[in-house]
Amino acid sequence: MSEEILINVSPRETRVAIVENGVLQEILVERTNRRGLVGNIYMGTVARVLPGMQAAFVEMGLERAAFLHISDMVSENEEYLQPVGSNETSHESITELLREGQTIAVQVIKDPIGTKGARLTTRISLPSRYLVFMPEMNHIGVSQRIEDEQERERLKECIEQILPENTEGGIIVRTAAEGALEPELKSNQIYLAKLWESIQRKMKDAPSGTIIHEDLPLFLRALRDYITTQTERVRIDDLNCFERAKSFIDDFVPTMTGKVEFYTGERPLFDLYGIEEEIQKSLHRKVQLKSGGHLIIDQTEAMTTIDVNTGAFVGSRNLEETIFKTNLEAATAIARQLRVRNLGGIIIIDFIDMTDEEHKRQVLRALEKALARDHTKNNISAVSSLGLVEMTRKRTRESLEHVLCETCSVCAGRGTIKTTETVCNEIFREVLRAARAYDAKSYLVLASQEVVDRMLDEESASVAQLELEIGKSITFQVESLYTQELFDVVLM
Incomplete structure (x- = not known):
């Protein structure tokens, strides 16, 4: 698996494309006048406490008040806090933790989406290339994606050795740290410790509505979060960003030194890889499969539905085999479309009905395997009796369609007009x-x-x-x- 990261920078927009084996897998867009808020830390004022929802609305200078649920708060009785959707009753009330008019430090964990405000947490976390520092926690954890037990133990021992005595706060070792050496982990830990000290100083005198810490710009976040051992090179078409990226790589990902290139070709970088065409295709409802079948993707506020059809594919043996092959191809295509379009929330996939139980299992395994490389957390259920697969994909930012498009003024979003x-x-x-x-x-x-x-x-x-x-x-x-x-x- 060869991987390239392409970074296109213009005065008003930065775009990052993740390309695997020459095929676009993910596209990230950040506009100068509408930068993402995830990772930013603010001083906010509690505007309203809602005991019935175990939540509060916090004003912090944004267009809409942000939402803070009790499960996203740090408390002395941490064990009593239940996650959203839990059937267990929390022993602690939001009114015991917050009061209207109170000033608190909060971090954005989900951008405003549609009519909803940002989602907040008081569990502040500061990521670096290999580590995540959590000031309010007191344990060392390792990413579940690192499956080798020996490697997990090695990383945990390294962290225990590099942490100074009486250090407050917890450390989570990220997936990217697999194979990382102790000096690299140490440099990340020192960087995070200094960053937290700086944030603490700003918190002391900052008035409500002040931004305490702003996350890295998109092109540096991409280098921090998306570079893997399979990444062969990073190409950037802006000289200033290239210089900053090169310095960042030298400090945090020295193994990639020399693989960051400044693109000076005559053709636009995204045109060279066919990215522009792929972006246009990702805005269409219909996705053509190589076999002749196709997908129909409908994104609504409540959920996203994906319908699989055989289309022009008639197969060569029998109906069941034709359906099975179409569903297998669709599973891989769906995983890619979820990443490219950045679809999140509840996703319902309507595969073509299969009678063979083994075929159902293979299609589900193909979908799980294709989603294994997805950087965004997802969860897949089994195939239902109706042939539907229910899954969720964490939604932290707007989908590509919502970033690039707006509701049609003629049909008002219906998708049809009167004859x-x-x-x-x-x-x-x-x-x-x-x-x-x-x-x-x-x-x-x-x-x-x-x-x-x-x-x-x-x-x-x-x-x-x-x-x-x-x-x-x-x-x-x-x-x-x-x-x-x-x-x-x-x-x-």
């Missing part, structure tokens, strides 16, 4: 209503070109009949700025 026939019928009803309510000499209908054309052609007989019925003439005028659904009936 010209429907609009014509509405106009007839409106003219009748006006004729009964007002005494006018004639009526002028303002509508789009398509509606007027239909009125003067297919509906001409109906128009003539309506004129006889009301005893008034009806004329039509095209308004170029009107959408197909919009019209006005003017009394003359």
Whole structure:
């Protein structure tokens, strides 16, 4: 598995593409006027405490108040706090921890999405390349993705040795630390200790609404979080960012020194790898599979649904084999689409119905294997009796569609508009209503070109009949700025 990280920088936007074996797997976008908030630390004021929800709203200078749940708070009785969705009852009330008007330090763990404000925590965590420092905890942990028990023990021993005596706070060893040497871990620990000291100094006198710590810009976060042992090179098309990235790599990922390149080619970097075309494809509902089958992806506020279809693929043996092959290919394609589109929350996958239990298991395994490289936490359930797979994928930022697009002003997000026939019928009803309510000499209908054309052609007989019925003439005028659904009936 060869991997490349491509970083495209423009004055108003930074984009990072993760490419595996020449195929786009993930795209991250950060705009100058709308930078992500995840990882930022603020001093906030508790605006409202909601005992019924065991939560509070916190004002910290953003457009909308942010949400803080009791499960995301540090408490002296930590063991009593239950995660969101737990059936167990918490022994501690939010009112015992917070009061309105109280000033607290909080960290953003989820960006504002749609109409929802940011999600907060008081469990502050500071990540570096190999480690995550948690000031309020007192234990050493190792990422579950590091499966080798000997390596886990080695890393834990290294951390115990490099930590100064009487050090407060906990350390989590990240997946990227697998194989890292003690000096590399030590440099990360020193960096995090200094960063926490700086944050503590700022907290002492900072008024509410102040940002205490801002996470790294996107291109440096990508180097911190996405570089793996399979990463062959990083290409950056901006000289200033290249110099900063090179310095960052030398300090935190010395094994990548020499693999960071400044791209100076004539063709735009993303065009060279076909990234622009892939971004455009990721905004479409339909995803074509190589076999001839296809996926239909519908993203809504409540959940994302993915429908698998055989399409033009007819197979060569029998129906069950055709369905199985289509589902196998779809499983891999779905995993990639989830990453590229950054789809999160509840995801329902409607695979084509399979009767063979072994086929169901293989398709599910293929999906799990394809999602194993996903940097975002996900959880997959079994195939239901209806052939549906329910899964969740952690949502910390807006999906690619929400970043690049806005709701259509014509259909208001429905995805469909009324037919010209429907609009014509509405106009007839409106003219009748006006004729009964007002005494006018004639009526002028303002509508789009398509509606007027239909009125003067297919509906001409109906128009003539309506004129006889009301005893008034009806004329039509095209308004170029009107959408197909919009019209006005003017009394003359």
